[in-house]
Amino acid sequence: MAIAEKPVEIRALQTRDLARVVVIEAASYDFPWSAGVFADCLSVGYYCRVLDLQGWPVAYAVLSVGAGEAHILNLTVSPEYRRQGLGRRLLRDFLGHCRSRPLGRIYLEVRPSNDAARVLYASEGFEPIGFRRQYYRSRRGREDAMVYALDLDVSAKSEAGADPRVSLV
Numbered sequence: 001m002a003i004a005e006k007p008v009e010i011r012a013l014q015t016r017d018l019a020r021v022v023v024i025e026a027a028s029y030d031f032p033w034s035a036g037v038f039a040d041c042l043s044v045g046y047y048c049r050v051l052d053l054q055g056w057p058v059a060y061a062v063l064s065v066g067a068g069e070a071h072i073l074n075l076t077v078s079p080e081y082r083r084q085g086l087g088r089r090l091l092r093d094f095l096g097h098c099r100s101r102p103l104g105r106i107y108l109e110v111r112p113s114n115d116a117a118r119v120l121y122a123s124e125g126f127e128p129i130g131f132r133r134q135y136y137r138s139r140r141g142r143e144d145a146m147v148y149a150l151d152l153d154v155s156a157k158s159e160a161g162a163d164p165r166v167s168l169v
Contacts, residue, residue: 008089015039024057047063059081060074062074062075065101069105069107070106072106077090091124110148111143126149130146131144131145
C-alpha cells in the first residue's frame with residue numbers, strides 16, 4: 001500500500017514520543033539533537049509536531065514563534081520514509097499554523113548540500129536570503145547554512161519599500 005493510502009496523522013509531539021524521535025534524529029544527522037533538547041522545546045512551548053503513519057512516528061518538526069516571526073528549527077523524516085511527501089505535509093502544517101497568526105515571516109536554515117530540502121522549501125515559496133557561516137557541525141569541521149525565508153505578509157513588505165534580503169553572517 002502506498003503512503004498516500006495509509007492513515008497519516010499530524011499531531012502534537014509529546015514526551016512519550018521522544019524515544020522514537022531521537023532514533024530518527026540519530027539516523028538522520030551526524031550531530032543529532034538529544035532527548036533533552038526536544039524536551040526543552042516542549043517545555044518552552046514551541047510548536048512541536050509529529051507525523052504518525054499507522055500510529056507510528058516517522059517524522060517530526062519543531063517551530064519557534066515570537067516577535068512577529070517564526071523559525072523552523074527542525075523538520076526531519078525518518079530515512080526509510082523520505083521522498084514520499086511526508087516532509088511537505090509537516091511543512092504545510094507549519095504554514096497553516098503560521099498563517100493563522102499575526103506573523104510576517106518564517107525563517108529556516110538548511111545545508112547547501114541538502115538538495116531535497118532546498119527543493120521542498122522553494123516549492124512552498126521559501127527564498128534564499130543569506131548564509132550563516134560555519135553554522136552546522138560536520139565530520140569535516142563546520143558547514144555553512146543557507147537561510148531561507150517566506151514572507152507571510154507580502155503587503156507589509158511592499159508598503160515598507162525595503163529590500164527584505166539581509167546578510168546574515
